[in-house]
Amino acid sequence: EAQVTQNPRYLITVTGKKLTVTCSQNMNHEYMSWYRQDPGLGLRQIYYSMNVEVTDKGDVPEGYKVSRKEKRNFPLILESPSPNQTSLYFCASSFFLGNQASIANTGELFFGEGSRLTVL
Amino acid sequence: GNSVTQMEGPVTLSEEAFLTINCTYTATGYPSLFWYVQYPGEGLQLLLKATKADDKGSNKGFEATYRKETTSFHLEKGSVQVSDSAVYFCALSAEGSQGNLIFGKGTKLSVKP
Numbered sequence: 753e754a755q756v757t758q759n760p761r762y763l764i765t766v767t768g769k770k771l772t773v774t775c776s777q778n779m780n781h782e783y784m785s786w787y788r789q790d791p792g793l794g795l796r797q798i799y800y801s802m803n804v805e806v807t808d809k810g811d812v813p814e815g816y817k818v819s820r821k822e823k824r825n826f827p828l829i830l831e832s833p834s835p836n837q838t839s840l841y842f843c844a845s846s847f848f849l850g851n852q853a854s855i856a857n858t859g860e861l862f863f864g865e866g867s868r869l870t871v872l
Numbered sequence: 873g874n875s876v877t878q879m880e881g882p883v884t885l886s887e888e889a890f891l892t893i894n895c896t897y898t899a900t901g902y903p904s905l906f907w908y909v910q911y912p913g914e915g916l917q918l919l920l921k922a923t924k925a926d927d928k929g930s931n932k933g934f935e936a937t938y939r940k941e942t943t944s945f946h947l948e949k950g951s952v953q954v955s956d957s958a959v960y961f962c963a964l965s966a967e968g969s970q971g972n973l974i975f976g977k978g979t980k981l982s983v984k985p
Contacts, residue, residue: 756915785972794961794977795916810972842915861908861973863915 754779756864758843764870765833773828773867775843781862783846784826785810786818788839789866795842801826833871841867874899874969878962878976885952885983893947893979895936895962903964905929905938905945906973910959919947919960952983 756777765771777784785800787810797810801820815837817829826845830837843864879894897903904923908916920929922938922945929936934949945962962976 787975792977795975797972800972844915860918861916863917865913865915 754862756843756845756862758841758864758867760867761865762868764872766872767834768832771830771833771869773830773841773843773869775826775828775864776824777826777843777845777862778824779845779847779862780823781845781847782823784820785844785861786816786826786828787842787844788812789842790839798828798841830869833869835871837869838871839869841869874903874964874966874974876962876964876974876976878960878979880977880979881959882980882982885981887954887983887985888951889983891947891949891952891956891981893960893962893981895945895947895976897943897945897962897964899943899964899966901967902940903966905936906963906965907934907936907945907947908961908963908975910961910978912958916961952981954983954985957981957983 759774782803786798787795789795796812798816799810799818801807804820804823807818807820844861846861875898877896906921907919909919910916920931922929925940927938936945936947959978959980961978963973965973
């Protein structure tokens with residue numbers, strides 16, 4: 753089954769304790785992205801990756817890191833979490849069509865089920 | 873810059889009522905436009921899309937028409953069901969954006985039996 757898998761789905765942690773949210777897709781997609789969803793703010797992009805070893809900042813990258821060492825995995829790293837990073841996080845992926853992610857034309861962005869993170 | 877504005881919710885309707893969720897956008901050139909839906913406890917999924925002016929996207933009884941003259945992409949459904957209760961997001965992908973999507977803030981729809 754084609755899917756984007758995130759772990760953990762739920763996490764409560766404390767300020768300053770490093771954590772990683774994993775994301776894995778089994779569709780051989782080149783493009784992957786992280787979003788956070790907050791009430792009244794909708795979805796905001798944190799980081800994205802066009803391919804292995806290629807990552808770039810989205811709209812709200814502060815406090816986050818990512819890596820793309822393998823095509824299928826795109827972990828989100830919070831080196832020193834703070835309470836303002838309490839949010840619902842989504843990983844998403846897409847294949848390429850031509851020279852850009854296919855979502856430009858098809859809108860086919862596949863989402864994981866989300867990871868709800870609480871930082872105390 | 874590029875942006876999407878959609879009507880604030882929540883929207884509460886009775887079953888079989890007519891639905892409209894307004895969405896307007898700001899973008900240079902000719903963006904592609906999308907509606908995504910998020911059912912409770914799930915990730916977002918594509919509902920419909922339109923990639924050029926005057927295109928009409930449709931799926932599951934929902935429709936939206938790409939209106940360049942009014943920079944709008946309003947979502948409509950003639951008769952909603954309880955199962956349509958979800959959060960709906962309007963989104964755009966601007967030209968030259970490498971395909972990144974810009975989302976609106978979402979509109980929560982609740983349909984009562």
